[in-house]
Every structure is written in C-alpha cells, then in structure tokens.
Amino acid sequence: MRAPETHSTEIHLVVNGESTRVSVDTDERLLDTLRLRLGLTGTKEGCGEGECGACTVLLDGLPVNACLVPAVQAAGRSVETIESIAPDRLGHMLESGATQCGACTPGVVISSHWVRENPHLLRTHSIRELMAGNLCRCTGYDGIVEGLAAAIDAENPDTHDNGERA
Amino acid sequence: MKILTPNSIPEALRMLKDGSPDARPIAGATDLLVHWPDQRTSHAGPFVDLSRIDALRGHRWTEDELVLGALTTYWDIITDPRANDELPILPRAARTVGAVQIQTRGTWAGNIANASPAADGVPALMALDAEVETAGENDTARVPLDAFYLGYKQLNMQPGWIITAIHVPRRRCDFSSFIKVGTRNAQAITKVGAAVTHSDAGWRVVANSMAPTVRRCRALEDALDRGISIASPDALIPLLEQDLAPIDDIRSTAAYRMNVLARVLFHELAPVCPFIGTTSGRNAP
Numbered sequence: 001m002r003a004p005e006t007h008s009t010e011i012h013l014v015v016n017g018e019s020t021r022v023s024v025d026t027d028e029r030l031l032d033t034l035r036l037r038l039g040l041t042g043t044k045e046g047c048g049e050g051e052c053g054a055c056t057v058l059l060d061g062l063p064v065n066a067c068l069v070p071a072v073q074a075a076g077r078s079v080e081t082i083e084s085i086a087p088d089r090l091g092h093m094l095e096s097g098a099t100q101c102g103a104c105t106p107g108v109v110i111s112s113h114w115v116r117e118n119p120h121l122l123r124t125h126s127i128r129e130l131m132a133g134n135l136c137r138c139t140g141y142d143g144i145v146e147g148l149a150a151a152i153d154a155e156n157p158d159t160h161d162n163g164e165r166a
Numbered sequence: 167m168k169i170l171t172p173n174s175i176p177e178a179l180r181m182l183k184d185g186s187p188d189a190r191p192i193a194g195a196t197d198l199l200v201h202w203p204d205q206r207t208s209h210a211g212p213f214v215d216l217s218r219i220d221a222l223r224g225h226r227w228t229e230d231e232l233v234l235g236a237l238t239t240y241w242d243i244i245t246d247p248r249a250n251d252e253l254p255i256l257p258r259a260a261r262t263v264g265a266v267q268i269q270t271r272g273t274w275a276g277n278i279a280n281a282s283p284a285a286d287g288v289p290a291l292m293a294l295d296a297e298v299e300t301a302g303e304n305d306t307a308r309v310p311l312d313a314f315y316l317g318y319k320q321l322n323m324q325p326g327w328i329i330t331a332i333h334v335p336r337r338r339c340d341f342s343s344f345i346k347v348g349t350r351n352a353q354a355i356t357k358v359g360a361a362v363t364h365s366d367a368g369w370r371v372v373a374n375s376m377a378p379t380v381r382r383c384r385a386l387e388d389a390l391d392r393g394i395s396i397a398s399p400d401a402l403i404p405l406l407e408q409d410l411a412p413i414d415d416i417r418s419t420a421a422y423r424m425n426v427l428a429r430v431l432f433h434e435l436a437p438v439c440p441f442i443g444t445t446s447g448r449n450a451p
C-alpha cells in the first residue's frame with residue numbers, strides 16, 4: 001500500500017471556548033485533530049463508522065460523530081468536547097449507575113449534556129430517540145435514561161413529566 | 167487524498183472540472199468517512215467540499231414550494247415546525263436516518279447523489295413529486311426525482327455538475343405514510359421501505375431497498391387511482407413485481423422483502439382505501 005499523500009492546511013476554530021489555530025491534513029477527521037493534534041483524548045474512537053457515538057462532540061451546538069467530520073468542515077466553527085463538561089454535571093448519572101465499562105461514556109455525557117441544554121426537544125422527541133446514536137454494549141440504557149430524566153426534572157421544575165418522556 | 171474547499175458554486179464547478187473524472191462533490195461526508203483511515207488511500211479524489219458555499223445553505227418556503235438548498239440537513243427539516251405540519255412525511259423519514267449525530271450532518275441532496283437503493287430520504291421526496299435542480303458551468307437543469315436514476319448509482323446528471331437544490335411542491339396530502347423495516351429503530355439500514363402519499367395528484371407509492379434504485383411502484387399507483395379491488399396482501403405482489411426487483415443480499419432476501427412490503431402496504435392502505443381488503447369484509451363501507 002502506498003503511503004497516503006498528505007496536503008496540509010491551517011484552520012481556525014473555537015474549541016471548548018478557546019480560539020484555536022491548527023494545521024491539519026485536508027482529509028483528516030475532526031476526531032484525529034482533537035485527539036492527536038490538540039491532545040483532547042477524552043473523545044474516543046469506537047467503531048469509526050458513525051454507529052456507536054463514542055466520538056460524539058458538539059459542532060456549533062449540535063451533536064456529531066467526530067469520526068465522520070472532515071476537520072476542514074470545522075473551520076470557523078465551534079467544537080465542544082467532553083473536556084468542556086464540568087464534573088459536577090455528572091451527579092445524576094453517577095447516582096443512577098449510568099456508567100458501566102465506560103467505553104461509551106464520553107459520547108453519552110456529551111449527548112446527555114446537549115439534551116439537558118435543549119429540554120424543548122422533549123416536546124417532540126423521547127430521551128431514547130435523542131440518545132439512540134450512543135450505543136452502550138453493556139446495555140446500560142435504563143441507568144443512562146433515568147439519570148438524564150432526573151437531571152432534566154431537577155433543572156426544569158415547572159414541566160410535568162407525562163410518564164412518556166423516557 | 168485531497169479535500170478542496172471552494173467558497174462559491176463556480177469555484178466548486180471549476181475544481182470538479184480540473185479534477186475530472188475522479189473528483190467528487192461532498193457535503194455532510196457521513197457516507198464517505200466510514201472507516202476513513204482504511205479508505206482514504208483507496209480514493210483517487212480529490213473531493214470537493216460544498217459545505218462552505220453560502221448559496222447552497224438552508225431551506226425556504228415559497229408560495230408553492232419548499233426549496234431545500236443542497237446543504238439542508240435532515241435535522242433542519244426535523245426541527246422545522248412548518249415541515250412537521252405541512253409535509254410530515256419528510257421529518258418522519260428524516261428521523262429514521264441513523265440517529266441525531268447523522269441527522270445533523272447528512273443532507274437530503276447527499277442522500278440523492280449517493281444513490282443508495284436503501285436511501286431513506288429519497289422515497290419521501292419522491293412520494294411528494296420533488297424535483298432536483300442541478301448546475302454546471304454554463305447551465306442549470308431541473309429533473310423530476312423519479313427520473314433522476316438511470317440505473318444502480320447512475321444519475322441523470324451531466325458529469326461535473328452538482329445538485330444545487332431540491333424543489334418540493336407544497337401539496338397537501340390527505341394521506342401519507344413512511345415505512346422502514348430494519349433490524350432496530352436507530353442506526354439501521356433499511357431492509358424494506360416505502361413512502362406512500364395521496365393528494366389531488368393521485369397516489370404515490372415509492373419503495374426503497376426493493377430495486378437497484380429507489381423506485382415508484384407505478385402499477386400499484388395506477389390500481390389505487392382506479393380503485394381496483396385488492397383482496398389480500400398477496401394480491402399486491404403481482405402489481406409490485408411490475409416495478410420492483412428485490413435481491414438477496416447481506417441484509418435480507420428477495421422473498422422476504424417482497425412479502426413484507428406487500429403486507430405492510432396492505433395494512434397501511436386497507437384502513438383508508440375501501441376497495442382494499444373488501445372480500446374479507448373488514449373494510450366494507
């Protein structure tokens with residue numbers, strides 16, 4: 001196999017609130033830019049094909065699989081990774097036993113954080129649908145969904161759970 | 167491998183011409199980047215990334231059309247209240263694609279251009295009589311989506327052109343249904359799928375994963391428009407076979423696909439078509 005021909009370019013983006021300039025290969029994945037160039041190794045590679053969600057990050061506030069985003073498409077945009085989440089945001093997930101082996105956890109935490117920041121989505125979507133892009137091979141979904149539902153209820157005391165949210 | 171990043175349509179078209187015949191446009195890149203570290207050396211390339219082109223961004227509602235710019239994502243339509251109200255089959259289809267992380271990146275135009283027979287966005291658009299607008303250096307064209315596929319992965323489009331927009335008529339449907347049969351609710355590729363609508367323009371029945379391309383079931387549409395009595399799911403099969411040609415592959419078998427499609431269509435249509443299932447008496451008026 002011939003060595004990959006590389007072409008570099010510099011991109012400017014905001015990572016976890018910090019303005020960042022980084023030189024990338026034009027065909028590089030955002031996942032590799034984050035992990036290998038910026039040292040943000042909290043974002044994990046699971047399947048590398050956009051199925052498992054372990055590499056979920058927020059791109060301009062929306063969840064994406066960093067393994068499927070060309071780094072050049074993040075130019076001029078904002079990226080939030082697991083490193084941007086304050087540890088005290090994890091309380092409800094720890095209480096509900098939402099982590100088992102931990103492989104899926106960085107992606108689960110990012111997607112959960114996004115749902116918590118956008119509770120209006122629960123008017124049209126269930127938690128399970130919003131979290132369907134994060135696979136947990138321990139099959140610990142109940143703990144994840146219950147932890148997230150508890151966090152949302154605590155943060156939105158005025159909304160009444162109709163029992164169908166999860 | 168190179169990914170080029172033009173800022174305008176003319177620049178993108180020039181890059182495609184310079185890179186011909188191997189250059190290919192990309193938008194959300196969700197199909198391209200699968201297993202990318204192993205794949206990147208196997209493409210001759212270059213890829214021309216359309217994502218920075220403002221003219222391709224966003225969707226708009228005109229008096230008689232919903233116009234999807236080529237960069238419009240599934241999520242853009244899922245979260246548009248008007249789409250949910252007026253053309254609910256579009257958000258319904260979009261919500262079956264991958265999961266949110268794919269829906270925020272994948273584009274309707276990319277779904278058309280990638281030309282997978284299993285595409286989920288395409289049947290919904292085709293059941294609404296959508297048209298595809300394409301552009302080259304000196305000209306543009308507009309082709310009905312149901313005439314856009316000439317064969318497996320063969321597009322009715324000039325080489326070096328790009329899709330710039332999708333035009334969806336704002337036609338009220340008094341019936342619409344989207345069916346996806348897969349191994350699970352999310353992150354599944356369709357084994358058998360269909361989009362069905364009824365409006366003043368008549369019935370549209372479009373199947374995916376049932377032929378080399380997403381395809382209209384015209385014989386069945388015609389039977390529905392004429393109100394021909396269909397007694398059982400099996401009686402649908404000869405009509406479906408006139409337009410569809412499912413195969414055995416890693417996801418399913420031809421026989422399973424045809425049997426399941428006939429059954430799900432029968433059960434979707436029987437409650438709204440008095441002439442379907444009449445001999446059993448279950449839908450007698």
